[in-house]
Amino acid sequence: xxxxxxxxxxxxxxxxxxxxxxxxxxxxxxxxxxxxxxxxxxxxxxxxxxxxxxxxxxxxxxxxxxxxxxxxxxxxxxxxxxxxxxxxxxxxxxxxxxxxxxxxxxxxxxxxxxxxxxxxxxxxxxxxxxxxxxxxxxxxxxxxxxxxxxxxxxxxxxxxxxxxxxxxxxxxxxxxxxxxxxxxxxxxxxxxxxxxxxxxxxxxxxxxxxxxxxxxxxxxxxxxxxxxxxxxxxxxxxxxxxxxxxxxxxxxxxxxxxxxxxxxxxxxxxxxxxxxxxxxxxxxxxxxxxxxxxxxxxxxxxxxxxxxxxxxxxxxxxxxxxxxxxxxxxxxxxxxxxxxxxxxxxxxxxxxxxxxxxxxxxxxxxxxxxxxxxxxxxxxxxxxxxxxxxxxxxxxxxxxxxxxxxxxxxxxxxxxxxxxxxxxxxxxxxxxxxxxxxxxxxxxxxxxxxxxxxxxxxxxxxxxxxxxxxxxxxxxxxxxxxxxxxxxxxxxxxxxxxxxxxxxxxxxxxxxxxxxxxxxxxxxxxxxxxxxxxxxxxxxxxxxxxxxxxxxxxxxxxxxxxxxxxx
DNA sequence: CGTGTCTGCCC
DNA sequence: ATTCTGC
DNA sequence: GCAGAATGGGCAGACACG
Numbered sequence: 001x002x003x004x005x006x007x008x009x010x011x012x013x014x015x016x017x018x019x020x021x022x023x024x025x026x027x028x029x030x031x032x033x034x035x036x037x038x039x040x041x042x043x044x045x046x047x048x049x050x051x052x053x054x055x056x057x058x059x060x061x062x063x064x065x066x067x068x069x070x071x072x073x074x075x076x077x078x079x080x081x082x083x084x085x086x087x088x089x090x091x092x093x094x095x096x097x098x099x100x101x102x103x104x105x106x107x108x109x110x111x112x113x114x115x116x117x118x119x120x121x122x123x124x125x126x127x128x129x130x131x132x133x134x135x136x137x138x139x140x141x142x143x144x145x146x147x148x149x150x151x152x153x154x155x156x157x158x159x160x161x162x163x164x165x166x167x168x169x170x171x172x173x174x175x176x177x178x179x180x181x182x183x184x185x186x187x188x189x190x191x192x193x194x195x196x197x198x199x200x201x202x203x204x205x206x207x208x209x210x211x212x213x214x215x216x217x218x219x220x221x222x223x224x225x226x227x228x229x230x231x232x233x234x235x236x237x238x239x240x241x242x243x244x245x246x247x248x249x250x251x252x253x254x255x256x257x258x259x260x261x262x263x264x265x266x267x268x269x270x271x272x273x274x275x276x277x278x279x280x281x282x283x284x285x286x287x288x289x290x291x292x293x294x295x296x297x298x299x300x301x302x303x304x305x306x307x308x309x310x311x312x313x314x315x316x317x318x319x320x321x322x323x324x325x326x327x328x329x330x331x332x333x334x335x336x337x338x339x340x341x342x343x344x345x346x347x348x349x350x351x352x353x354x355x356x357x358x359x360x361x362x363x364x365x366x367x368x369x370x371x372x373x374x375x376x377x378x379x380x381x382x383x384x385x386x387x388x389x390x391x392x393x394x395x396x397x398x399x400x401x402x403x404x405x406x407x408x409x410x411x412x413x414x415x416x417x418x419x420x421x422x423x424x425x426x427x428x429x430x431x432x433x434x435x436x437x438x439x440x441x442x443x444x445x446x447x448x449x450x451x452x453x454x455x456x457x458x459x460x461x462x463x464x465x466x467x468x469x470x471x472x473x474x475x476x477x478x479x480x481x482x483x484x485x486x487x488x489x490x491x492x493x494x495x496x497x498x499x500x501x502x503x504x505x506x507x508x509x510x511x512x513x514x515x516x517x518x519x520x521x522x523x524x525x526x527x528x529x530x531x532x533x534x535x536x537x538x539x540x541x542x543x544x545x546x547x548x549x550x551x552x553x554x555x556x557x558x559x560x561x562x563x564x565x566x567x
Numbered sequence: 568c569g570t571g572t573c574t575g576c577c578c
Numbered sequence: 579a580t581t582c583t584g585c
Numbered sequence: 586g587c588a589g590a591a592t593g594g595g596c597a598g599a600c601a602c603g
Contacts, residue, residue, distance in 0.1 A: 026584060027584090028584085028585060029585085174584090238580090477581095478580050478582080479580075479581060479582085480581085480582085481581095482582080482583080517579080517580090532579085533579055533580055534580090535580055536581095
């Protein structure tokens with residue numbers, strides 16, 4: 001113990017023990033206490049690493065770097081360690097429902113045959129994982145899996161479990177920012193609201209935890225909104241229809257179109273514009289057209305505003321499906337070319353900062369007014385989100401119908417005097433989307449689950465009828481209670497006709513009613529269509545046959561003709 | 568050099 | 579994105 | 586009500602492989 005303090009390092013084993021304790025309890029307060037105790041005894045030099053690791057991260061989320069490892073790469077690494085092929089490892093994976101547990105078993109077996117083991121320190125594990133992230137170019141897959149295999153080989157079984165889960169970006173210990181925040185509060189005797197505040201404006205746990213330890217409340221409070229640094233977005237909960245929406249946000253309320261595009265936070269400073277996504281990634285390079293339009297049509301020196309970027313067809317002036325906008329989001333090459341082909345219009349709806357003044361605590365209607373003052377509307381480039389303010393249900397309903405006719409997702413209903421509240425909170429604003437007519441589809445395959453669904457077939461391949469045969473139209477994995485997962489697994493198991501890896505094919509017996517947001521064209525599924533956000537509505541044991549592809553085509557066409565009515 | 572696989576990130 | 583679950 | 590877990594389609598980029 002003394003030596004550790006001297007050298008200012010900490011063994012990864014200690015972290016692995018903490019992970020295991022966290023894994024064992026479902027009680028959030030216990031988790032908080034375990035983490036708080038650990039943070040208190042973590043040397044300052046390891047604190048930044050430890051807090052990231054506790055959150056399952058290798059880089060702070062504000063960093064542009066990513067690890068580039070997921071399940072297939074882990075399989076390769078485990079295959080290297082054991083000398084077994086990936087299929088054999090996959091079979092163990094299927095049984096355990098967790099690659100971390102597979103790695104643990106692999107290392108346990110190996111340890112019996114090897115002797116000396118050096119201790120891994122937290123900073124060493126971090127260093128190796130970050131080095132793995134940085135391999136690129138030819139043979140980088142080899143290098144990545146090789147390094148991971150070596151790291152796992154030098155780990156104790158329990159360490160291997162959590163290193164693997166960290167590499168996969170999924171610790172599965174029931175710890176997220178909420179519990180980490182409360183642990184920081186307890187460990188360093190600071191106020192919850194200040195920790196949350198600092199996180200909302202920086203999203204960097206490493207920076208935050210050091211600040212809490214070194215400067216306490218004062219330091220945390222001083223973290224402020226800074227133009228050019230993205231802040232966490234306000235998120236809206238779902239309401240069941242307009243009437244329910246009014247109940248939730250009060251009447252009158254601001255009602256706006258919910259556009260089907262990409263959320264963008266725009267920062268203006270010294271003539272420069274920076275664009276951030278919902279996850280605070282910088283997409284400025286991807287949208288030079290948007291940057292240009294904003295510079296031209298927004299008059300301010302410094303401001304932060306938010307909007308939804310929607311793709312449209314430049315000739316017909318029709319909105320195009322989200323899939324098309326998707327082509328632009330991760331572009332790195334020929335950006336100008338694609339910008340011409342797939343133009344976007346930004347519908348701005350909120351203003352967070354203007355000329356030195358933080359507007360977050362101002363009521364929404366004032367923020368909107370500020371927005372209206374500085375944005376000069378330019379059709380099909382920068383416009384204000386279409387809005388009405390009303391407390392009248394009929395008027396609101398008509399506005400909602402109009403949004404749907406124009407093929408947008410629905411409406412947002414916003415409390416007029418609500419502040420801008422990062423994250424998701426009750427009472428500030430809601431989204432209202434329609435429930436479309438569901439489809440009856442038959443389960444033709446399934447995939448064994450992970451983690452708490454490890455014992456169940458937990459994702460289901462769905463098919464429709466295409467003449468005399470069946471055609472796949474996607475997968476569904478939500479909308480079921482645990483009881484229903486159990487039941488479906490029991491009913492599907494006897495129907496299995498073929499197994500490959502974690503995937504099975506089953507006789508087409510079980511018909512389910514499936515809800516979704518939209519029917520999309522699919523390059524993946526044999527029906528040529530797929531569902532956006534599929535979920536189980538109910539079982540249709542009264543039915544033996546799924547819907548026909550013709551019905552799906554019809555619904556798809558109806559969607560399209562609706563969208564063509566707009567403009 | 569074309570195609571398939573994997574990963575991360577939009578929704 | 580959606581949905582379910584434990585606290 | 587909050588936080589966390591587990592899962593959907595599809596896109597571009599990066600790399601492996603033949």
